[in-house]
Amino acid sequence: MFKATDDKIGVREYLSIILITFISKITDSTPSLYLKEGMTAGWLTPLISGAFMFLSLTIIMSLLKKYEGKGLIELVYALLGRFFGFILSILILITFLFFAFTNSRSYSSILTILFFPNTNIITSYFFLILASTLIALLGLKGIGRVGRILIPYFLVSIVSILILSKNEMNIRFLYPIQGAGVKNLFTSGIFLSSTLAEIVFFMTFRPMIRNFKEFKISTIIGFLASVAIMMTYFAVYLMCFDYPPVTIINYPFQTLTRMIGISRFFTNVEAFFLLVWVMIAVIRYAMYLYTLAGIFAQIIKSTKVEPLIPAFAVITFMLGLIPENHVITVQVIRLYNIRATSVLFLTFPILLLICDRVRRNKADG
Template identity: 35%
Template sequence: MLQPADGKVGTRELFAIFLISIGIKLSDGTPMLLLEAGKNATWVLPIVAGGIILVPTLLILSLLKKYKNKNLVDIIFIVTGKYIGFIICLIILFAMIFANALNQRTTVNIISTMFFPTTPVVIIFLLLIGSSFAVARVGIEAVGRTAWVVLPYIKVVLFLLFLLIINEIHFEFLFPIAGPGLDVLIKESFSYHTIFFEFIMVALFFPWVRDHKSYKTATLLAVGFIVLEMTITMAYFVMLFDYPQVAHVAYPFQQLTKMLEVGTIVTSYEGFFLGFWIMAAVVRFSIYLLLSAFIVCSMFQLKDFKPILLPLACITLLVGLIPENQTETTFFMRDVFLLQSSWYFVTMLPILLWITYKVKERFNV
């Protein structure tokens, strides 16, 4: 039964937002980075990284319960003060814009390379960001409901894909289980736990969630589901392509869809999966646009986020067109600048905020 429209999202809509915004990373450039780090034991990384991100996630849940009807930016200003808070929020805003731009550029590169090699990159980018802007403009409630509607189709299609190619997998490719060694896996899990940064950033939506219980339930369910999904998917990649060959596969998920053969009438199914993948990508990037707009609105006490969306979309487009090639986008800017620097700061932020809050509470500051 549908909840009446009240401008807010409930447990299932927030759950869908998490699953789409994080789960779709399995189909972009993220697997290439993880496979290079974890080798044949890459499937272990999401498990350890999920345990790591759970700590700041629980702390942000605690802070959200303490500061009712406040989002992440509000809490940062309350705990750290006006000037330090402004600097922190400015860093987060820049990171969010660059994340949206670079992730969209990676998606554009995949579409261009795998499906439309003759279409100019800028045209594909314009269509993608234009669609994301149109979805974001309808607001968080509509985006959440859209995410919940498309989520079952996306996950069913993914399940069928794995089921139909199960005869192609080789369990022996997973051995040795520890891959490069437990010490390496733990180290790389710390480095790449930032792939789950949305568990922190979505706290910007908290005032638009019906209650703290809904937010907490959706968040914890999403952590468990996404860790399981990523673990299984990364194991599939290794069992299908083997290591080190899999490290040379540019886009494992897209290559996986090309491997599917069912019957003799249809010889290619990647176009079928492309449609669902693009739907998920548009929802994901509309969420990123909303997050950026909410940061600006909270920093400058603006009441309407819609006028902010178009300038942010234009900036995203311009930044996304800066990288000249796929290697520069995925292996340098996304890996070094975002995953191992900017988002590391964001995922550690709840720990710093919680400690500062406790110190101020202890000394009645």
């Protein structure tokens, strides 16, 4: 268990971290995955994914309440024992490592291709990881405070873009509302549910949040609000670009910002928000690095997280250099990782619940 009681955070900090992590998905390659899988119903798919992930979330929260003071990995060890707990914990660590390097590499590709075309992707990726590492070294409290400062600007920017893009929308592009059918809609939602799995990974830091009530409030509000915003923006992408043209756009958010303008004198709207988007990305991947270090710290029974961050930053950077291009990163590695891990995050909470019931029955017997 983490002992840094002075570094505990509250609702505002943790809620800011959750909102930044999930809402920033509208600006990366996540919309492309949902809209290709769900077609015209792609904007509804996050609702299905969110419902299944919320089930897993509820189960784990109920267990964390019973085992007060434990984080996710400690809970796994407590219920599965040393051997099986170690195996599942390592699997969780490897899964999140894939999340970290595929998402960060994808984002660096977007920044390079759209905003810094004369900069080498490796260089931009290096500086993204470096900046994220420096923020992560501030600790969870530092990440939360920076996130709390930035989140109002981020929310204002995404609301502003919605308002400015209203003239580009055509609601008829949302039909047929069920896409390729209800079965396809549910299948897509289930196998994309791990795009929302960060909410489970972050439960590693339950001991670093002041109390369970604040943890629960932040988690539920942040998760539900994020899913709602993702659905709204995915619907906007469909209404602006139509299906199937939207499926060939790798960066719908950035493409949308280039379509709109405040007036004929202010057409490059994306430039106004670039700094905020870059800072939000830095906070998001700082939390990724901190989470990787936190998961590993709980596996090795360490109370210190920060000393492990540079090592995971190097590992993430090196792994992110392996994919040759953005298409391989998103359409191959990330997509297959999401599909495989969706099964994991829908099943292992149920396994933990069963183990808890077995332990309690034995204790009562």
